[in-house]
Amino acid sequence: MTKPTSQLSSQPTWPRGDALGEIGAEQFLAEYWQKKPLLIRQAFPDFQCPVSGDDLAGMACDEEIESRLVIGRDKEWHLQQGPFDEEDFAALPPSHWTLLVQAVDHWVPEVHDLLQHFRFIPDWRRDDIMISYAAPGGGVGPHYDNYDVFLIQGHGQRRWQTGQLCDSNSPLMDNDQLCLLETFEGDEDWTLNPGDMLYLPPRVAHLGEAVTEHCITLSVGFRAPSEQDILMDFSQLAAQELSEHQRYSDPDLELQPHPAQITDAAIDRIQAILEKYAGNRELIAQWLGETMTRSKYPEFEEDMEPAANEALPLDTRLAWRKQDKSDQVQLFMNGQCYVLPATQKALIEKLCNNRTLSQTEWQALGIQ
Template structure:
């Protein structure tokens, strides 16, 4: 990887990104040979194991043949003794959100900005001993599986759902009946794209490291529950079901089609306005995956006033997320919405930083209890970490 900030991919292998989005995205799998020519892993298995010792890092260890039965799952933090006691094969270590802790991994996300940034979830990295895997399974989100070190055999099966039979006796959702439709061995730089619900099974051939770039996809249940709760909280009491111009009831006990249609129209008037949807959706899709990590970096809201004009830069916390909307003019950060000029909001979401030029162009940002004060106080804006 180069030291300069990478740019979004224009091609996936020999395929233009436009063609990929038209024919493959959310539709069918795609194997991309040599997607990253000469790729070198930004993290080693030893470094991943070291991260898994830390309490702030989410990690899991999966053994195909554990002491308590097949497909044993253990959650971190782990100890050095945990790793020393592992067998020589058939186990996998998974570490979530490595992009929050390593700048070299965070830079990988830049390549995928041909997709909406607010759709990107995190970068998970797994290290597997020989024959290590997490079993045949499926996910509800899109994922790019980039081979970083060693080789992994990938089996890709049919599209399945939560009605598909699972293996009992394990907390892991391992598919009981799995039939491969395609099989490939991936080497460093190769990448496999899988849309939601395509069953797959990756098995290490010797030890290997795989990078998973996943994308957020909230369920319909989550969307409806969250949206209803958020919008209902803001509705005034005087908005109620009403039926002026009512015709005489022919069957008093019947809830007729006209009543249902009337309620549907009123719900649209109360809730489903584009501005309401945009405000809620922006906040939801920028919620930090690990908000406690963001809160740890909460700073003194007055300190930046001396530092920024003298050449310092504030950057977006690696654990934070941001997006913006032009109508209404809003910046979304870590699940919160702030009124902001679109010119600034777009610049900030692209650069993930604020410097003296922003204060010159948008002086309102520096007002007391203004946007910069608020973002520094909640840990969203920080001085660049040493590793970043």
């Protein structure tokens, strides 16, 4: 299945924040982002959902598109992984089920366009837009996420309850398919209508339940690598250019009274090796740009010759930075780093801002 392309307005308008209502982007970042939930009524007035239940069901039958079905209530929950077929949907009960389709913004230009409203958050922090379709009573159970999410009600009504702040020690249900909270302590309760939006910071317990038929909710999620992933992934990048000849050494070794003792001097030598790479800002920047622009589904990434395409596929991820103490600019595209002269900075900004260049501009940029 070929991914469509998309270009944004030639006149960039971020930081948008227009969906935040009277709050505004600066106040939202200062008072709510990663701090506390926020409900915005009619964030998208007269909202027309860009996909239907039939659209989502069709996407869930495609092996290139990640999808799930969650069926259940109370303490009984079951998960099925896609792709699905017509028989799977025909066998569903009349209530208490939800279809989840990941990365719909990779396939539907009108869904991708919604991301423009969230460009007060850096593009490289964005993950994807997941869309759920639920029968009455449908949900995925009480849970928490380790990332920020904006929940836009697309069609029908959904009841949302938010609760306690959770962590890795929060008790979970005995369910080997889903990570669901054993105890949910609800403190806020809202019913969302089409165009309403609820922001949830990481680790806030929440429970959503479809109130009406044909309930569609769009979830705009953001990437947040774990510290474990950061350390493991960065060390792998740092080690790529090292040879077997670069080893621990101790030419200043002194006689020690206890042969089995690990001395402070030995620890200092190891610490110095680690700090040499952990303190390398250029290496950190390279890791950050490459990691945060990696495709969500690299196995389905299409070969692209930029000079031959004016607009980029919807799943293309972009970021850029100017190198420290250098006349060069780094362009990051789907996990690849292109080092270009600073004279190309205007073209790079235009590409990242609008996701399109003319064929002449692609050729002038000179990346293959």
